Amino acid sequence: MQAKQCFVELRCKECGRAYPKEAIHVCELDFGPLEAVYDYQAIRSCLSRRSLAARPPSMWKYREFLPLEGDPVVGLHVGFTPLVRARRLGEALGIRELYIKNDTVNHPTLSFKDRVVAVALSRAKELGLSTVACASTGNLANSLAANAASAGFQSYVLIPADLERSKVMSSLIYGARVIGIRGPYDQVNRLCSEIAGKYSWGFVNINLRPYYAEGSKTMGFEIVEQLGWSLPTHTVIPMASGSLLTKIAKAYRELVQTGLVEEKRFAVHGAQAAGCSPITEAFRRGSDLIRPVPQPSTIAKSLAIGSPADGYYAVRTIRETGGAAEAASDEEILHGIELLAETEGIFAETAGGVTVACAQKLAKAGRLSGPGPVVLCITAHGLKTPDALEPRLPEPPVIAPSLREFDALVAVDGEALWT
Amino acid sequence: MQAKQCFVELRCKECGRAYPKEAIHVCELDFGPLEAVYDYQAIRSCLSRRSLAARPPSMWKYREFLPLEGDPVVGLHVGFTPLVRARRLGEALGIRELYIKNDTVNHPTLSFKDRVVAVALSRAKELGLSTVACASTGNLANSLAANAASAGFQSYVLIPADLERSKVMSSLIYGARVIGIRGPYDQVNRLCSEIAGKYSWGFVNINLRPYYAEGSKTMGFEIVEQLGWSLPTHTVIPMASGSLLTKIAKAYRELVQTGLVEEKRFAVHGAQAAGCSPITEAFRRGSDLIRPVPQPSTIAKSLAIGSPADGYYAVRTIRETGGAAEAASDEEILHGIELLAETEGIFAETAGGVTVACAQKLAKAGRLSGPGPVVLCITAHGLKTPDALEPRLPEPPVIAPSLREFDALVAVDGEALWT
Numbered sequence: 001m002q003a004k005q006c007f008v009e010l011r012c013k014e015c016g017r018a019y020p021k022e023a024i025h026v027c028e029l030d031f032g033p034l035e036a037v038y039d040y041q042a043i044r045s046c047l048s049r050r051s052l053a054a055r056p057p058s059m060w061k062y063r064e065f066l067p068l069e070g071d072p073v074v075g076l077h078v079g080f081t082p083l084v085r086a087r088r089l090g091e092a093l094g095i096r097e098l099y100i101k102n103d104t105v106n107h108p109t110l111s112f113k114d115r116v117v118a119v120a121l122s123r124a125k126e127l128g129l130s131t132v133a134c135a136s137t138g139n140l141a142n143s144l145a146a147n148a149a150s151a152g153f154q155s156y157v158l159i160p161a162d163l164e165r166s167k168v169m170s171s172l173i174y175g176a177r178v179i180g181i182r183g184p185y186d187q188v189n190r191l192c193s194e195i196a197g198k199y200s201w202g203f204v205n206i207n208l209r210p211y212y213a214e215g216s217k218t219m220g221f222e223i224v225e226q227l228g229w230s231l232p233t234h235t236v237i238p239m240a241s242g243s244l245l246t247k248i249a250k251a252y253r254e255l256v257q258t259g260l261v262e263e264k265r266f267a268v269h270g271a272q273a274a275g276c277s278p279i280t281e282a283f284r285r286g287s288d289l290i291r292p293v294p295q296p297s298t299i300a301k302s303l304a305i306g307s308p309a310d311g312y313y314a315v316r317t318i319r320e321t322g323g324a325a326e327a328a329s330d331e332e333i334l335h336g337i338e339l340l341a342e343t344e345g346i347f348a349e350t351a352g353g354v355t356v357a358c359a360q361k362l363a364k365a366g367r368l369s370g371p372g373p374v375v376l377c378i379t380a381h382g383l384k385t386p387d388a389l390e391p392r393l394p395e396p397p398v399i400a401p402s403l404r405e406f407d408a409l410v411a412v413d414g415e416a417l418w419t
Numbered sequence: 420m421q422a423k424q425c426f427v428e429l430r431c432k433e434c435g436r437a438y439p440k441e442a443i444h445v446c447e448l449d450f451g452p453l454e455a456v457y458d459y460q461a462i463r464s465c466l467s468r469r470s471l472a473a474r475p476p477s478m479w480k481y482r483e484f485l486p487l488e489g490d491p492v493v494g495l496h497v498g499f500t501p502l503v504r505a506r507r508l509g510e511a512l513g514i515r516e517l518y519i520k521n522d523t524v525n526h527p528t529l530s531f532k533d534r535v536v537a538v539a540l541s542r543a544k545e546l547g548l549s550t551v552a553c554a555s556t557g558n559l560a561n562s563l564a565a566n567a568a569s570a571g572f573q574s575y576v577l578i579p580a581d582l583e584r585s586k587v588m589s590s591l592i593y594g595a596r597v598i599g600i601r602g603p604y605d606q607v608n609r610l611c612s613e614i615a616g617k618y619s620w621g622f623v624n625i626n627l628r629p630y631y632a633e634g635s636k637t638m639g640f641e642i643v644e645q646l647g648w649s650l651p652t653h654t655v656i657p658m659a660s661g662s663l664l665t666k667i668a669k670a671y672r673e674l675v676q677t678g679l680v681e682e683k684r685f686a687v688h689g690a691q692a693a694g695c696s697p698i699t700e701a702f703r704r705g706s707d708l709i710r711p712v713p714q715p716s717t718i719a720k721s722l723a724i725g726s727p728a729d730g731y732y733a734v735r736t737i738r739e740t741g742g743a744a745e746a747a748s749d750e751e752i753l754h755g756i757e758l759l760a761e762t763e764g765i766f767a768e769t770a771g772g773v774t775v776a777c778a779q780k781l782a783k784a785g786r787l788s789g790p791g792p793v794v795l796c797i798t799a800h801g802l803k804t805p806d807a808l809e810p811r812l813p814e815p816p817v818i819a820p821s822l823r824e825f826d827a828l829v830a831v832d833g834e835a836l837w838t
Contacts, residue, residue, distance in 0.1 A: 084495075088569065104527070105525065107501050107521060108766070149760065149763070149764040150507065169809060172813065173756070178815035180815050180816065180818070198822070347592055383529070393588055398598075399599070401607060401609065410575075
């Protein structure tokens, strides 16, 4: 892929001060987050719908919108996951034109985190780093471990010590050095900031964050291309740090700005677990001040960030676009997972249950109305959180390999047996 | 997709007798398997590399080579999984140009079975069936349950009662009626044949088998397109029934026959678990007579078919193409899974470990030599068989959220700590 160089510099999101393209993430003056800046005129002149359609199906189609200096070298097959027309779920939720953006089948680790890690590690190679690391609630750990392995990085993964065993295993298998930290995610994250200051490692969601975060935009680019170059009217997005939501909105705006899609009203809506919903609470209070949740308590551990780094920007983006924010209880989350599986054959982890449950509430409240498509972002696979569902699923009946026993089994009321 | 109708009829693979396109699978005269027959002249006249490149990335690109009468209606997003250039694994195995065909991220259920189920259920709709079913070692169960749910079929899934709980759960979640059968897979399969004869259900791998099995060809078509329209020199393929191997070879031949790729020698190699290797044993004996394994004993349960339906054809295909067959012990399988994860960041289920371990043996024996690409078919994700790996993975160290504790941890010999 011979891509034109369109990434200009980093810039403070608050004061606009420019910074060089290094492993830094906050403004020295006001501690505002640094963000990648592009030459949109250059992008406009070198990209068209036709040229994009001809590129291989991965997130790197949109390479000019990503903060690299050369060609990507890590995660070349990440992204371009299916956008599934969800008629049966749409009927259940009362939404006419519903789609699922299905990152449960993202290569290689079955979550949208492969997108952000692919950018961060490609940039880490450009910056000459050899050890990469992260603080994670699980999905990022898996993705960092896998992508680091494929690219020959040494990797360290710091996680809350009480994380689901399946997510721990899915980092260990790739040879990552996994360390459990006693305490919630926010304390893991604080420790990682200290480590990043002392060791010259690339922490993908700390000192590489300006590069890392931009990877989330590709979910938005793909949705628009897969809708036939049209902005969705509503997009429902799970929120942990809040970054995914702000970046999908940024992607939509960038496509308008570069003339790839027609301008149109779009609303982005945020979904959180009731046991850790600082962003949704701020939205409900009509404030953009995030009150941290000191002890998150939810089965949706991948969303359990009590002090969301991008919460402020998320709540502002929701309001600016005319969206809303919701929260779902553990029971509603489990029901959401089951509903998605039974109607669309897609098995999501707890964060997916949050998104479906919140979409149901938003639809009921009339927040997803109007013409045009509604997209739910389903961010990771259900086999990552099997423990959450396990107790709800029945033991299947067991019979001998005999037609007579089978006949007897199906002759009794099937509904009673299997539900 | 306006595809030309190129599917002609079913035909006995042994005597060549023609049959109508119904829910039937064996010849009345000699009990030979029925196979789909196409008008290759018609395919040649309507398909080109260019027209294929322009189609959306799914298995349905190759729709003209599949046994449907109309457009597909189930599993529209299945397939076109990544073909990954595996440099690090290649180094470890001593293979110069190695690729992984990565069906661990197949939509929706993370295995190649989504390919066969998508064809079988699309055909089931055409035949007016409303209940679908299968005998399964796990992956097929998951795929049938999910795809049936998305298409509104009632589904029954019959599995050996001792199957991995994670695979059982992954069928229950979609609302399938799961029945455990006391006995090995072959007894489950025999019971299903009896049920299929009595109930008018579509058993995807019994009375719908001629349609179902053709879906496996798409893995072969995609490999060739992703190699830039070139046949791989060697393809290593896991064998359960043996069907996948025969169908990938069929796909390669069909592409030659329709002029889409240049003729070239290609070898297909079969991989089995040592605890259930009836096809490999026949190959080693120089026979094409399959001696059934009455009590399979291997951690690779998805390959544990003691009486492989297509074993005879698989061993013949291996010989005709100049390939070989290998078998891997449980210990080698686990090592294969770890090697793939640590070098390429791809986490495969036990069958993937079988493929990697057998490829290692084949390479060592000089069976994968010569110029040109070597492709390993990795057929399902590791989160489907977490129990196999669990005991081998260490408990990660746990520390307080303190920089001092972290410093102390990484100061000691990291290798000793994490391996």
